[in-house]
Amino acid sequence: MKIAVTSTGNSLDSQVDARFGRAANFIVVDTETMDFECISNDAVSAAGGAGISAAKTVVDSGAKAVLTGNCGPNAARTLAAAEIKLYANVSGSVEDAIEAFKSGQLAESTGPTVDSHFGTGN
Amino acid sequence: MRKSFRVAIASGKGGTGKTTIATNLAKAAAEKGATVQYVDCDVEEPNGHIFLKPQIESRKDVTVSVPDVDKDKCSGCGKCGEVCQYGAIVHLGGKNVLTFDNLCHSCGGCWLLCPEQAIRQKQVKIGQVESGKAGKVWFGQGILSVGSVRSVSLIRHLKQTVDSEGLVILDVPPGTSCPVVESLKGADFVMLVTEPTPFGLCDLKYAVELVRKMGLRFGVVINRDGCGDDRVERYCEDKGIEISMRVKDDRQIAQVYSAGGMIYDCLEEYRMQFDDMVEMLGALL
Numbered sequence: 001m002k003i004a005v006t007s008t009g010n011s012l013d014s015q016v017d018a019r020f021g022r023a024a025n026f027i028v029v030d031t032e033t034m035d036f037e038c039i040s041n042d043a044v045s046a047a048g049g050a051g052i053s054a055a056k057t058v059v060d061s062g063a064k065a066v067l068t069g070n071c072g073p074n075a076a077r078t079l080a081a082a083e084i085k086l087y088a089n090v091s092g093s094v095e096d097a098i099e100a101f102k103s104g105q106l107a108e109s110t111g112p113t114v115d116s117h118f119g120t121g122n
Numbered sequence: 123m124r125k126s127f128r129v130a131i132a133s134g135k136g137g138t139g140k141t142t143i144a145t146n147l148a149k150a151a152a153e154k155g156a157t158v159q160y161v162d163c164d165v166e167e168p169n170g171h172i173f174l175k176p177q178i179e180s181r182k183d184v185t186v187s188v189p190d191v192d193k194d195k196c197s198g199c200g201k202c203g204e205v206c207q208y209g210a211i212v213h214l215g216g217k218n219v220l221t222f223d224n225l226c227h228s229c230g231g232c233w234l235l236c237p238e239q240a241i242r243q244k245q246v247k248i249g250q251v252e253s254g255k256a257g258k259v260w261f262g263q264g265i266l267s268v269g270s271v272r273s274v275s276l277i278r279h280l281k282q283t284v285d286s287e288g289l290v291i292l293d294v295p296p297g298t299s300c301p302v303v304e305s306l307k308g309a310d311f312v313m314l315v316t317e318p319t320p321f322g323l324c325d326l327k328y329a330v331e332l333v334r335k336m337g338l339r340f341g342v343v344i345n346r347d348g349c350g351d352d353r354v355e356r357y358c359e360d361k362g363i364e365i366s367m368r369v370k371d372d373r374q375i376a377q378v379y380s381a382g383g384m385i386y387d388c389l390e391e392y393r394m395q396f397d398d399m400v401e402m403l404g405a406l407l
Binding site for chain 2: 077
C-alpha cells in the first residue's frame with residue numbers, strides 16, 4: 001500500500017511536516033517494499049486553496065493514506081472525497097511515522113484537526 | 123457635462139481616520155452645493171452610516187456565479203481542475219469532481235473549458251448593496267455576508283451603482299490588498315490618511331508604493347497631528363509628497379466621534395479645514 005507522509009526534507013530520516021497544505025514535500029512510500037519517492041508540494045506558495053491542491057497531489061500520487069501533523073477543512077474534505085485515509089497529529093521522523101502506521105499505532109482522523117489558514121501566520 | 127470626480131480616501135494602517143475624513147468631506151461638499159455621492163467600499167466593516175445616518179431606500183442582494191457540476195454529463199477529463207488557480211474545483215479522478223464555493227473567483231474558466239458543458243453557473247449570495255440619502259449626500263455601501271470572502275466582487279458591484287456625475291467620495295478599506303486596489307480603480311485623486319506614529323508611517327509607505335504603481339495622484343492627510351513624532355512629515359518632505367491636510371490631535375474630536383457625531387456639525391473650528399479641502403479638490407478638476 002502506498003502512503004504519503006508530509007515531510008520537511010526529502011528522505012526517510014526527515015521530520016514529518018506539521019502542516020499538510022503547505023508542507024514542503026510528500027514522501028510517498030510503498031509500505032511493503034519501503035521504496036519511496038519525494039514529491040515537492042507546489043501548493044507551498046499558493047495564494048489560496050493550498051490544502052486542496054496538496055490533496056490533489058496526494059490523489060495523483062496513488063497514495064491511499066496521509067500521515068501529517070495538522071490538516072485543515074478543505075484538505076480533509078478533498079481527501080475524504082478521494083477516499084484517502086487521514087492520520088493527523090503525527091510527528092517525529094518520516095521513517096518512525098511509517099513504522100507506527102505499519103504497526104497499527106496511529107489513529108485515523110475523522111475530520112480536520114485545525115481551521116483554515118492554520119499555521120500560515122494569519 | 124464633465125463626468126464625476128472621484129476622490130478615494132485610503133490608508134495603509136487601519137483606524138487612522140479614513141471614515142472621519144470621508145464623511146466630513148462629503149458633508150462639507152454637499153453644504154457647498156455640490157452633488158455628492160459617498161460610497162463605503164469597506165464592505166467587511168462599513169461604518170460611514172454611523173456618522174452620515176442615511177435613510178436606506180434600496181437594498182439589493184449581490185450574487186456571483188460558481189460552478190455546479192452535472193455528474194451525468196461529466197466525462198472526467200479534468201480540464202476544469204487544471205484551469206482553476208484557486209483550488210475551487212478539483213478533479214479527483216473519474217467523475218469525482220469537488221467544488222469549493224468560497225474559493226471560487228468566478229473567472230469562468232471551468233465552465234468555458236468544459237467540453238461536455240457539464241458545468242452550470244450556480245448563483246451564491248455574497249452580500250448586499252444598499253443606497254439612500256443622508257441629507258443632501260447620496261449614500262451607498264456594500265455589506266459582505268458573514269463567511270463570504272468575495273469583497274472584491276462586492277466592491278465592483280457597489281461601484282457600478284454610482285452615477286457618473288458630481289463628486290464621488292470612495293471610503294476605501296484599510297491595507298494594500300485586492301479590495302483596496304478594486305476600490306481605488308478609477309479614482310482621480312487619493313487621500314492617504316495616516317497618523318504621525320511609526321505604525322502610521324510604516325503602512326503609509328506601502329500605500330504610497332501602491333498608489334504610485336497604479337499611477338494615481340495623491341496627497342497625505344495627517345490625522346491626530348501633534349501626537350507621535352515627525353517621521354511622517356520628514357518622509358513626505360523627502361519623497362516630495364504633498365500634505366493636503368492636518369487634523370489636530372484633539373480630545374474634542376474623539377468625543378464627537380465616539381458619540382457618532384460629525385466634526386463638521388459639532389466643531390466649528392475645524393469646519394473650515396473641510397471647506398478648504400473641498401476647494402482644493404475643486405481646483406484639481
